[in-house]
Amino acid sequence: MRRYLIRKLIFSILTLIVATIFVFGLSRMAGDPLLLFAKPGGYGMSPERVQQLSQKLGLDKPLVVQYLVWLGRVLTGDFGETIVSETSVRKLIWERVAPTMQLAVASFILAILMGVPLGVVSAVKRGTLSDYVSRTIALIGQAAPIFWVCIMAILLFAVTLDWLPVGTAGPDDVSFWTWAKFKYLVMPAFALGWGPAAALLRLTRSSMLEVLDSEYVTLARAKGTAYRVVVWKHAFRNAILQPLTTSAIILASFVTGAVVVERIFAWPGVGQLMTDAVWNNDFPTLTSTVLVFTAVFVAMNFLADIAYGILNPVIRYD
């Protein structure tokens, strides 16, 4: 178990490193970084200023050194300053992390609460109406572009029915745990959770079916164990492993989704910060947000690996 975890940990770190290399490399391939740093709308910079900036960014050193310097700073929590305003990127990200985490956690819980039980029901009641209904819901969630789902939800639930607010994160001076604030989270969380819920449903369903077909479930039933016990104690415990292993794919859709959902709902999270950074070519912000996203993603993946290790008694860790 320990070796398994260490291995997973090392891979997680490697993923992060590769991600940083990718992002760093891409941003430098676009051309002279100093030109990217010159402000839009301004008429230019003084040569001293350029000199100063290039020293600060370490542009006079070889690229490998630049990268390592940058990486070293990031590891100590120094993400640098934005180009547009020379604001601390760490501060910016810090302001945005909480809303993104609220959104991610809420939609993750929703995805599990929707996907797993519906998947079980759909497998156990295979071929019935509830099976078809839940699978249709799942397929719609997987076949419609996420921005489309968001817009439709706003049109229906906000503009037409006026049940929920259109967007933004709501007033700042209200506690998160009141409806006045919480209602702002409902639509974005559902929009973001639908795709992953659908994926979970399909996975849970097919692995439940497989387990239900297996010999030992047949055996258990033959021994006279109650069907409910067979389903939940034998089949479900085994079936849930597969969705867990595929959580990487599910989580990946969270990251993509967050960028889109935050933009449409004007949700003040890291995703919006990232799109803003892309549009402004704000290299420090961009690399840092991609890094944060990747880190969150890799960490969650690692947690899923641990969960898998704990849940699966037959796994050989070595």
Next chain:
Amino acid sequence: MIRLIRRSTLTALLPLALASTALLFAISCGTPEPETIIQTVVVEKEVEKVVEVEKEVQVVVTATPEAMVEEAVELIDLPQSKSQPGHVIFADVGSALGAITGNGGSLPDAPLGGARNWGAGESLFTPGEADWDIPMLAESWELADDLSSVTISIRQGVQFHNDWGELKAEDIAWVMNRTNPAINPESIAASAANLTALFGDVPVEAIDDYTISAQFNNFDVRWASNFLNQEASGGLTTIATSKRAFDENGRDWLKDNFVGTGPFAVTDFKSGTSATMTKVGYDHWRKNASIESIRVLAVPEEFTRVALLQNGESDVSFIDPKDLARMKQSGFLEVGAGAGIQEGVMFPGNLWETTNALTGEAIDFPSHGVFVREIPWVGNPHNPEDADNPSGIDDMEQARLVRQALARSVDRDAIVEHVLGGVGQPVHVTYFSTFNPNWESQYEYPYDPAEAGRMLDEAGYAADDDGTRFQIPLFVGPELGGGEGPAGEIGDAIAGFWEDVGIRVEVLKYAYGVFRPGLVSRSTVVPMLTSCDDGKESYPFDWPKGLVQTTLTRGGFSCGFESPEILAWYEAAASEPDREERIRINKEYLDYMHNWALFPGYVTVPQAYYANPNYIAEWPMHVGNSYNSPENLVLK
């Protein structure tokens, strides 16, 4: 799915580590060494005449729709505002217009851009009913007879927010010096280079508590109406802030905290998402706001901004032209400073100057990238006889015909009527409003696809078998929300008209930040849909034109083309105190631009905001970009 590994983990990792190193190496080899080419902009021109500077009475052009297109629009019930009484929620386009980017403080060399729109920051001058240089924090001024210096008296009794005391001359002088990169190299204010051009490296001095004195390095007649004004063209203005706050708390503190003099104080700021301005607790010198607070939210999607307004969640929303007619017909209230943005297509790559006006050095053209290939819309005066010119036509004339054809093949009226829903108006040469009394119809590009086709034939670009003449990219600039906003639609429409005359177009809607380096390094040839800084409908006819179309801004932003004639006209106009003479100079410039079609305009688009009439009674503003003066806002 867990794989079984028998070997030690390290062995497995080694190749990967090697691969990453190799990748890193490859990247480092593939990128050229950065080259420093950014230089200071110094506008070199001696002023000789001793005359009082005249100014043009401003022509205010609001882009209010005259006639709305009749369209089946679903009338919706106007919503009740969900805001708390006295508080206003404002959904703005956000960072796309630069409204909420940046830090939340008033540090002069990295100032909060939106502060002047939000009634929080004030400058020396402001546009008024008729003139652009109405004193704001300034009370009066005196220009030296030889236009070499100016003495400005500062208004007395103006208070800073949060008990930072009274505004003094030394605060103003400090702000201006700190913004000027020739004095403070750290400055990244968008208006920075303007101040360098104006004052050089001589600091502005505070003579006494309420008087400052400044030496002009290069006089520009727009010094008060634009450079030190609440509505500056290049970017921000010099917003008054407290030197004492800086001395006591330092640079970083002032970056996060706004100390201004406006009727509103910035009480909460989250970069890129929201800002809250609260009415100051004392009697403001100018005007006391009638609302308690205004909260500006960055909402990037047009669809969401409309929905917020329809749902009563925002009281004012920025609205794209495509939804204007609908909002108006639904009964929403139009507000906004009324200035239209002129969208034209500039043709980068036409670098016609041979010496750098800043340094006097010769420009090395043979090695310059833009002339390496034959580009239909780029004329090469340095080597006019290339292989693909039709007989009797040199490369300059060939490219001129192409640009003229591109200007004449677009039906501007149809874009105004159908795409903009009747708002806005056609523009033919960017920087010049067709409503201005000095405008003459001879400068128009009539819609004439047949003539355009003839010109293209003459230029040697006959249509091939499937009707194609050549390919052209079109980048949609950052104004008006860029490719995602109304500019994107206009770009699509222009592309469609060009396609009609056999030119294949690729509309590029990616980020401006990607496009900008090519402009700064003078290496791009991709046409761009933009207003290029001064394409504002409300800017007077007599203002010097074309600073960013010369080598004076080498190392910085430009329109991508440079011409020695434009340089001469700009320098003449900037130092010309006589308004009639400036108009004469600008007419020469206009005639030149019309003939060479370097920057044909297409349409002027209003920056429009709509408000919830159940909540907001009126919001008068002074003319300018986007919006301003929330202290004038009156609730129902």
Next chain:
Amino acid sequence: MTVEQTAGAAAQVAPTPQQRLTLWYILRRWPILPVVLIAILVTTGLGANWIAPNDPIDQSLPDRNARPLYQDDSPYLFGGDHVGRDVLSRVIHGARVSLSVMAVALSAGMLIGCGLGLLAGYAGGIVDEIIMRIVDIWMGFPFLLLALVAAIIFGASYSTIMVLMILVAWVSFPRNVRADVLVLKESGYVALARISGASTTRILVRHIMPGTIGTITVISSLSVGNLILYEATLSFLGAGIPAPTPSWGNMVAEGRDYLQTAWWTSVIPGTALFLTVMSLNFFGDWLRDRLDPRLRQLG
């Protein structure tokens, strides 16, 4: 609708001959609707130039947002878009653009992915280790973010999108192909071939590759849907196939602001996209159960 019915055949009661003939049974057992839809898509895509009633990039500003079904003098069956282009023709040509992007991206991705899978499975050892670790890292990486950065930096063009699609597409293949190879290479006939002196290339091409075709088909059909959605998301973020070339993704994204005034500009390409992805998913599910029930876990 036949997703797992067939796979769990052992648990099912065999249908009576009468049941076999009912429409419901046929529709459940055979993926008729998805196949028909996919066939329509492919035909319209290939024959776009002949089928489309109008030029997809020919604009006519007076017909901006013209209503569908020729209402109010509209010249178009499915209405006009924001510069008065024919939505129907654009959807048809969009099918072609989407198809060609998908075809190229998928075949290149398949080539790379399967090649690596074969190599990893057959060579084993350190090669296997390296390839599989790259796959792990690739899968564990939020690729849209990188794609966005790349599309913005290199400019959103047809070729950029294509490369990005390939980068996403290849990674679904190696893992499952490798698993197949591991099984096949221990099988009797491969051992026999090896003993009889067949070269490695011959063994790979003649004996092992045919055994992986089922797996590859299933993964391909399930990937196409994802790639189409991926292009739509890139378009939404302003990094998709550039205008005026129509793709379903950029049509849906361009039309989103007109949903309250001209729903058809977005809903019609959206429906096409949705039906296609749905059909591909159904078809992929069905294939999977038919060809290789082991692949159930492919989401």
